Amino acid sequence: MKILVTGGAGYIGSHTVVELAEAGYEPVIVDNFVNSQESVLAGLRAILGRDVPCYRVDCIDRAALRGVFEKEPGIGAVIHFAAFKAVGESVRKPLAYFENNTGSLLTLLEVMREFGVENLVFSSSCTVYGIPDALPVTELTPTKPASSPYGRTKQMCEDIIHDTAAAPDAHLRGILLRYFNPIGAHASARLGELPLGVPNNLVPFITQTAAGLRDKLTIFGSDYATPDGTNVRDYIHVGDLAQAHIAAVRRLLERTAPEAVETFNVGTGHGNTVLEVVHAFEQASGLKLNYVIGPRRAGDVPAIYADAIKAAQVLGFTTKTSLLDSLASAWQWQLTLADG
Ligand code: UDP
Numbered sequence: 001m002k003i004l005v006t007g008g009a010g011y012i013g014s015h016t017v018v019e020l021a022e023a024g025y026e027p028v029i030v031d032n033f034v035n036s037q038e039s040v041l042a043g044l045r046a047i048l049g050r051d052v053p054c055y056r057v058d059c060i061d062r063a064a065l066r067g068v069f070e071k072e073p074g075i076g077a078v079i080h081f082a083a084f085k086a087v088g089e090s091v092r093k094p095l096a097y098f099e100n101n102t103g104s105l106l107t108l109l110e111v112m113r114e115f116g117v118e119n120l121v122f123s124s125s126c127t128v129y130g131i132p133d134a135l136p137v138t139e140l141t142p143t144k145p146a147s148s149p150y151g152r153t154k155q156m157c158e159d160i161i162h163d164t165a166a167a168p169d170a171h172l173r174g175i176l177l178r179y180f181n182p183i184g185a186h187a188s189a190r191l192g193e194l195p196l197g198v199p200n201n202l203v204p205f206i207t208q209t210a211a212g213l214r215d216k217l218t219i220f221g222s223d224y225a226t227p228d229g230t231n232v233r234d235y236i237h238v239g240d241l242a243q244a245h246i247a248a249v250r251r252l253l254e255r256t257a258p259e260a261v262e263t264f265n266v267g268t269g270h271g272n273t274v275l276e277v278v279h280a281f282e283q284a285s286g287l288k289l290n291y292v293i294g295p296r297r298a299g300d301v302p303a304i305y306a307d308a309i310k311a312a313q314v315l316g317f318t319t320k321t322s323l324l325d326s327l328a329s330a331w332q333w334q335l336t337l338a339d340g
Contacts (some may be wrong), residue, residue, distance in 0.1 A: 001072050002026045003249060004117075006059050007081030008052075009036035011193045012123070014044060014078060015242040018191065021048050022132075023246050028072050030065070031082065032058040033090035035196065043190040047213055059104035069115040077119035077249050080108055083153070086200060087299065094322065096239070101153035102160065109164055118171045121245055124158055124178045126234070126265070126304055127151035134235075135271070138261045139178075142285040147299045160261075173260055175248040180234035180267030180306050182241050184326035185333030192333030193238075198318035202277060203235075203327070207334035208323040210287050217289060219274050221296035224303070226241065229280070230274035232303035234267035237321035237329070241266055247315040267306025268319045284328040 003020050005015040008029030010329040013036075029052055044052050053072070057064040059082050067073065083101045084090065088098040105122075112120065128151060129137045130144025146152040158176050165172040183203040185192030198214075199205045207213045222229035244266045251257060272280075278289055311317040321329075 001076040001115060001253070002028055002072055004028050004030060004068070004072070004075045004078040005081065006030045006078065006104070007036070007083065008256065009033060009040045009054065010081055012179070012238060012241060014040045014191050015186060015238045016081070016245045017044060017052055018186065019239070019242040019246050020249070021052065025249070027052055027076070028068070029054040030057050030059065030068055032056065035084070037194055040191065040194070046190045047188050059108050059298070060100065062107050064106060065111050066114070069111055069117070075117050076116070076119060077121065077252055078104065078108065078112060079121040079245055079249070081209070082124045083123065085150065087148045087150045087253050088200060090148050090153070094149035097153050102156050105157050105160055108159070115308045119249070120161065120172060120174045121248045122157060122161055122174060122176050124176045124263075125151065125154045126178050126267070126306065127182050128155050128158065128178060129304065130185065131301050132304060135303060136269065136305050137265065138307040139265055139310050147301070148157055159186055162261050166202060170260075173252050173255070173257065174262070175252060176261065176263040177244055177248060177266045179238050179241060180265070180304070182238045183235045184237040184239070184321065184329040186239060187329060189329070189332045189336040192330070192337075202274065203330050206278065206281050207330050209291075210281070210285055210331065211291055211334050211338055215290070217278070217291040218294035219278070219291055220294060220300060222293045223296075226273055226303050228273050228275045229284040231300055232271040232273050232305060234269070234271055234305035235277065235323055236266065236268050236319055239324040240319040240321050244311065244315065244317045247317045251315060262314070264311045264315060265306040265308060266311060266317070267308055269306055269308035271303060271305035272323060277327070280323050281327045281331070285331045
């Protein structure tokens with residue numbers, strides 16, 4: 001069974017391609033490589049021992065996307081990762097985010113309908129919850145106004161999928177996966193996160209600081225109402241997160257879902273503070289990390305972590321990798337990158 005993976009050369013996409021192939025599916029990658037690198041394909045080859053078909057196509061380009069569906073008959077489901085994902089950049093370039101993130105989904109949905117492909121797994125984000133009133137957040141926790149255009153595109157894409165599936169003649173079935181904070185790398189250290197320039201995210205910033213590429217980590221605020229004053233997040237190993245997509249694809253193909261579109265949180269169900277992550281990294285790497293406490297970062301949610309019960313009960317999905325092991329894998333990946 002072929003599974004089309006848009007953004008399949010990206011961080012989460014590439015790990016999902018590995019898990020799909022190892023679960024017996026035939027992944028087919030579509031990626032425009034604006035925020036991913038060709039070297040990922042070599043990493044996939046090293047892990048899987050074969051090439052994964054890959055099309056250098058922008059999902060917004062309808063003719064090119066149609067071409068992929070024509071060349072790859074028998075696609076059973078699409079996992080749609082392809083999107084811009086930097087919160088700060090989305091504030092500076094909102095139109096680019098709306099055009100790219102919603103535009104690529106619209107084109108994809110039209111082409112899927114034309115080719116009779118009915119199953120879609122969509123990459124959503126816990127950012128749709130905004131600043132939640134209560135923790136942990138369940139799938140029934142009301143969404144709040146997003147704090148960035150990026151977050152708003154995820155909310156809009158969720159709505160687009162719901163409305164499309166609800167149309168009278170629609171055959172679309174969707175699973176919306178709301179990711180918490182993915183971290184870490186493949187156990188082989190052949191795949192991992194490849195941030196361009198200065199990383200925005202905590203863990204690549206930590207590993208680059210430990211590797212001497214950055215002078216120090218600045219922790220964004222220590223005066224929040226959390227156990228040690230720093231932000232709380234739910235950090236999930238990227239390989240575990242990839243597994244959630246396999247469970248979602250299975251569920252779509254089995255056609256057992258009572259609703260056309262289902263939503264799942266994908267997190268560990270545990271929150272950790274920034275300082276806890278720093279100390280766990282020090283333990284995992286055996287290094288001391290140079291860090292300072294700085295001011296709060298605009299737009300940061302004080303604390304959020306997942307209620308992971310629905311994913312466990314309905315998808316049979318639970319995480320397996322500890323925070324310590326996740327950070328150890330991120331460090332191994334950083335060391336591999338340093339080796340060139
Ligand atoms: N963070 C930090 N210093 C950094 C990067 C991130 O203190 O250089 C904190 C950030 O304030 C947040 C957490 O680490 O509380 C995770 O941030 P990240 O950008 O990785 O993910 P987000 O939760 O914002 O999507």
